[in-house]
Amino acid sequence: MDGGVSPEGDAKSLVGMSRAELAAEMAAIGAQPFRARQLWHWIYHRGAVDFQDMTSLAKDFRAELAGRYNLARPVTARAQVSADGTRKWLLRFADGQEVECVHIPEEDRGTLCVSSQVGCTLTCKFCHTGTQRLVRNLEAGEIVGQVMAARDALGEWPSPQDDRQVTNLVLMGMGEPLYNYDNVAKAIAIIMDGEGLSISRRKITLSTAGVVPMIRRCGAEIGVNLAISLHAVTDELRDQLVPLNKKYPIAELLDACRTYPGATNARRITFEYVMLKGVNDSPAEARELVRLLAGIPAKVNLIPFNPWPGAPFECASDEAITKFSDIVFAAGYSSPVRAPRGRDILAACGQLKSESVKLRKTEMLRGAAVT
């Protein structure tokens, strides 16, 4: 299956350049400064995939651009749609590396979940991506490219102002966004630009396992909403589930949350808590969670564990989840249980990619061409 434009030769990609870089690029080839603005509009507002479609540019200039640059997005290696409308794409970049990207439609919004790295260094024990080694960081253009590929697949060009299918963005896919800070920050600036993809800061949430120094930087420089993958209320347990905790323990992490700029009751920090049977799902732990969050404008997202083959955990029972949620709710925190989405397609993040790697390895063993 093919659903994108592959980068060709060594043409430079314009997708992922900041406005300043695009202006410098145009200046370097002797084009007028307003050309950069026109290109920006064609790329990020109109979603052009071919320079020939840029009808406000002179034909010979279009040809010149086509000779020098490309507008590459990742190629859709696989696509799945769930009965509930959730879509999952396996996207392949120019070097053959792949990541997952998910669109979750809801009544009043549509959320796109994008990846920031191929693989991950964190080895969180319940996470399927945690079993994959880090291959590399994604470039800014590859992060923006996921949004563009989703817009392509959903037929959502030119960038609509109302009735959008992609209203919200979460950096909650594969990888740790704060370990790829520069590319993530650059990508977010492009995605927020009002004359382009135009997803506002308030509709973007960055999820981190807790890279404390970078949380501070993210607050000062990017200012998007923050989600923290907490998952445990004692350092002893969190050291095991989220090994990054050994470096940045719970107290330090919560301190960074307390001082996160822009965290108000209207813009709460989300604490993600994956419910693992007999591991972190007791009422005592719910009460301890409430105690820990005191003074932080917070909401709690209880996530039923998505099992994957060989996972060392089971999902907590419905009863345990309800009890836990009731305690958190009674303390004044919104604590929705994130409804399991797309259960009929592969569920756990990272699984589609692993399946694909397995498939490709089998194809290679059979001597089949791998594209």
Ligand code: SAH
């Ligand atoms: N590294 C970042 C972003 C990726 S993980 C972070 O840790 O936040 C995104 C979210 O998915 C995290 O809250 C993570 O804990 C959760 N998650 C990962 N694997 C899961 C699984 N098998 N079931 C349920 N949630 C999972």
